[in-house]
Amino acid sequence: MLQLLIILVLVALVxxxxxxxxxxxxxxxxxxxxxxxxxxxxxxxxxxAFMGIAILI
Known part of the structure; x- marks a missing residue:
């Protein structure tokens, strides 16, 4: 998703x-x-994470 964001920003600038x-x-x-x-x-x-709930493990 970060790659899409960077591509869209570059497209907007160009x-x-x-x-x-x-x-x-x-x-x-x-x-x-x-x-x-x-x-x-x-x-x-x-x-x-601060609450101690690990949803990524």
């Missing part, structure tokens, strides 16, 4: 630099959504 504002906006929006999902997952795992 498309914005070349003047394709619609493509850049779409890629940036998808990158923001994926980043939010990843951030929520990381916070959830940290909370569970």
């Amino acid at each position: 498309a914005g630099g070349l003047g394709f504002s619609g493509v850049a906006a779409g890629a940036a929006t998808l990158a923001k959504i994926i980043f939010a999902i990843m951030l929520i997952g990381i916070v959830l795992l940290l909370i569970l």
Whole structure:
């Protein structure tokens, strides 16, 4: 998922630099959504780790 996020950010930067504002906006929006999902997952795992609940083992 992190690879997809990096690819979308790069696509948004390149498309914005070349003047394709619609493509850049779409890629940036998808990158923001994926980043939010990843951030929520990381916070959830940290909370569970501090509570002593090991769900990854």
